[in-house]
Amino acid sequence: MLDDARRLIAQGDLTRARRLLEPLLETDTGNAELVQLLGLLEQRGDAQDKAIPLLQRSVELEPGNAVYQNNLGHSFRMSGDLPAARACFDRAIAIKPGFALALLNLGIVLHDLGHFADALDALEQAVRHNPKMAGAMHYLGLAQAALADPAAARVWFETALSVQPAIVESHMELALLEAADDNLHGALARLKQAVGVRADFYPAWRLMAELHVDARDNAAAEQCLLQAQTLRPDDPDILGALGDVLLRQGRYEEALNCFDRTLKLDPAQIRAHGFRADCLERLHRLDEAHTTIEEALALDPDHPELLAHQAGLAQRSGDDAQARGILESLSSRNGLYDDLKLSIHQQLGIVLDRLDDNEAAFTHFEAANEVGKRIARHVDPNGMFGPTWVDMISAWVSETDWAREPPDLAPQARTHAFLVGFPRSGTTLLGQILSAHSAVTTADEQPLLQPFLNRFARDRAGLDSLENATREIFDRERNAYDAALLRYDPGATASVVSVDKMPLYSSVMGPIRFLFPESRFIVVVRDPRDACLSCFMQNFQPNPAMARFLELETTVAYYQQIMDLVIRYLEAFPEQIHLVRYEDVVSDLQATATKTLEHLGLGWEEGINEYHEQAREGVITTPSYRQVTQPLYSHAAGRWTRYRPQLEPFLERLQPYAERFGYE
Numbered sequence: 043m044l045d046d047a048r049r050l051i052a053q054g055d056l057t058r059a060r061r062l063l064e065p066l067l068e069t070d071t072g073n074a075e076l077v078q079l080l081g082l083l084e085q086r087g088d089a090q091d092k093a094i095p096l097l098q099r100s101v102e103l104e105p106g107n108a109v110y111q112n113n114l115g116h117s118f119r120m121s122g123d124l125p126a127a128r129a130c131f132d133r134a135i136a137i138k139p140g141f142a143l144a145l146l147n148l149g150i151v152l153h154d155l156g157h158f159a160d161a162l163d164a165l166e167q168a169v170r171h172n173p174k175m176a177g178a179m180h181y182l183g184l185a186q187a188a189l190a191d192p193a194a195a196r197v198w199f200e201t202a203l204s205v206q207p208a209i210v211e212s213h214m215e216l217a218l219l220e221a222a223d224d225n226l227h228g229a230l231a232r233l234k235q236a237v238g239v240r241a242d243f244y245p246a247w248r249l250m251a252e253l254h255v256d257a258r259d260n261a262a263a264e265q266c267l268l269q270a271q272t273l274r275p276d277d278p279d280i281l282g283a284l285g286d287v288l289l290r291q292g293r294y295e296e297a298l299n300c301f302d303r304t305l306k307l308d309p310a311q312i313r314a315h316g317f318r319a320d321c322l323e324r325l326h327r328l329d330e331a332h333t334t335i336e337e338a339l340a341l342d343p344d345h346p347e348l349l350a351h352q353a354g355l356a357q358r359s360g361d362d363a364q365a366r367g368i369l370e371s372l373s374s375r376n377g378l379y380d381d382l383k384l385s386i387h388q389q390l391g392i393v394l395d396r397l398d399d400n401e402a403a404f405t406h407f408e409a410a411n412e413v414g415k416r417i418a419r420h421v422d423p424n425g426m427f428g429p430t431w432v433d434m435i436s437a438w439v440s441e442t443d444w445a446r447e448p449p450d451l452a453p454q455a456r457t458h459a460f461l462v463g464f465p466r467s468g469t470t471l472l473g474q475i476l477s478a479h480s481a482v483t484t485a486d487e488q489p490l491l492q493p494f495l496n497r498f499a500r501d502r503a504g505l506d507s508l509e510n511a512t513r514e515i516f517d518r519e520r521n522a523y524d525a526a527l528l529r530y531d532p533g534a535t536a537s538v539v540s541v542d543k544m545p546l547y548s549s550v551m552g553p554i555r556f557l558f559p560e561s562r563f564i565v566v567v568r569d570p571r572d573a574c575l576s577c578f579m580q581n582f583q584p585n586p587a588m589a590r591f592l593e594l595e596t597t598v599a600y601y602q603q604i605m606d607l608v609i610r611y612l613e614a615f616p617e618q619i620h621l622v623r624y625e626d627v628v629s630d631l632q633a634t635a636t637k638t639l640e641h642l643g644l645g646w647e648e649g650i651n652e653y654h655e656q657a658r659e660g661v662i663t664t665p666s667y668r669q670v671t672q673p674l675y676s677h678a679a680g681r682w683t684r685y686r687p688q689l690e691p692f693l694e695r696l697q698p699y700a701e702r703f704g705y706e
Contacts, residue, residue, distance in 0.1 A: 428586030468624030
């Protein structure tokens with residue numbers, strides 16, 4: 043009967059085992075094995091308060107039984123009494139030298155007590171007595187990592203997996219080592235192996251999400267968090283992290299819902315309050331944003347993220363003095379994480395710029411970009427829209443016959459226009475003005491065209507294939523683009539013109555023209571000195587293009603690359619491109635917008651003057667969201683003259699572009 047009970051306990055059938063054992067104890071209280079099995083039954087049920095007295099009784103009955111001592115030590119460890127556990131394992135090993143399981147357990151307890159060198163000794167003995175003990179190898183890796191020997195730790199984790207490939211914890215630890223070496227790809231590969239072994243291994247999904255955020259792959263991070271959420275549906279940590287990722291993607295309503303759910307589950311999640319306020323501000327619900335920050339600061343008056351959000355709201359309300367005071371205090375703090383540190387320096391730079399403290403402002407923009415370099419360290423400079431890729435596009439443009447007749451394609455339901463320009467040149471402002479027209483729908487920096495670009499513009503072979511693509515291929519791609527547009531804005535069906543606003547598409551006007559031969563392009567330009575300075579001053583999500591703006595040298599070089607390519611397009615198909623100067627929009631909105639609308643086959647409408655009122659009702663995901671919700675202002679024009687000393691090394695290089703676009 044005891045053998046049957048032992049088998050049932052091993053199978054996890056604790057109820058049936060209890061039915062067999064408890065009646066026996068009434069008549070045989072001195073049976074050490076019976077008492078031991080009852081203790082193991084409670085241990086397996088995680089009832090250590092019941093297991094320990096029974097296991098102690100079995101040890102009293104058979105004090106020389108090393109297995110009983112080991113099992114009692116395990117229950118003490120599970121209950122958190124590490125000194126008592128250590129004493130039991132020591133006695134087990136004294137009774138039975140070379141008892142590998144007790145040596146493993148002793149090593150684990152010593153590790154948990156922080157005695158890492160002693161843990162190594164016990165664990166190495168365990169492996170000597172049982173060379174296949176993968177658990178001891180895993181803990182040897184943990185001990186070596188704790189002793190700051192990552193190379194030795196890596197060897198032990200790899201060895202553990204060679205013996206037992208299903209130890210997901212070893213995959214996890216190897217991922218952490220790869221991440222510590224700044225090898226995100228290696229870390230992610232390890233975590234994928236872990237979830238391949240155990241799809242329900244929550245820590246791997248959670249770490250994968252964090253690493254994808256570090257790599258600025260928010261879509262991948264979202265998928266990992268959704269998987270983690272299936273394992274822990276009501277975990278406020280996951281909901282908060284998911285909200286953060288959605289916020290980074292500009293999906294403010296969805297992010298707000300996540301933060302609301304997070305705070306309902308755990309009102310003490312301070313960061314969620316701050317992110318909630320950020321969402322509310324982006325949605326132009328400013329009173330609610332202020333209230334959220336005030337309530338959160340009542341819980342933690344000195345929380346740096348909350349104070350940074352408070353400064354942002356003060357800045358939006360025009361109280362630059364309050365914003366400056368908060369941000370200057372925060373900028374001198376130690377221990378802030380990089381994203382927050384960057385945001386504080388960048389916000390402070392903007393405030394100081396508005397207060398005409400130019401030298402101090404530039405110092406903070408430089409500090410922000412130094413942090414940005416660390417954040418952008420994983421960005422591939424050779425990726426799409428990076429400098430190497432732009433050179434490839436330029437070579438293709440130079441060798442393409444733009445005078446050739448386009449293929450006979452099926453007519454489109456609306457005119458497709460593409461609003462492009464070097465970043466920070468005014469595309470968001472002009473996009474909002476155009477979207478105020480009743481016949482226009484505007485997509486604000488949505489990746490509607492990205493599938494087409496991935497297929498045909500990622501490399502030279504794809505670009506060359508455009509010249510021989512069939513009508514069927516183009517019709518398929520055009521229909522897919524229209525379907526994506528209507529998913530983004532179902533109301534676009536009623537529009538005469540769709541305006542796809544994406545500044546970086548200035549480099550791919552050529553491939554777009556192959557896809558839409560009848561398309562219209564609007565290129566917004568700005569004084570090149572102001573454009574480059576503004577990019578350097580801005581906090582962008584890093585990608586191969588935006589990472590160029592972390593230094594003035596690379597900003598200017600990238601400007602030259604992009605604008606040289608734009609000039610080639612202006613020469614190749616000038617009748618399809620309308621050039622707009624940002625400064626003309628600011629100085630004479632109606633005249634400039636009227637000419638732009640004529641390029642699109644439309645006329646002026648009176649309501650366009652109130653474009654900023656419409657902007658307050660919509661969602662703007664670009665860094666310009668605070669500016670375009672205000673009436674037109676001109677203080678950003680000519681800003682570069684206040685930073686002439688910092689720009690002096692680059693003025694000669696930018697002069698030809700200033701002359702080309704009509705700037706003094």
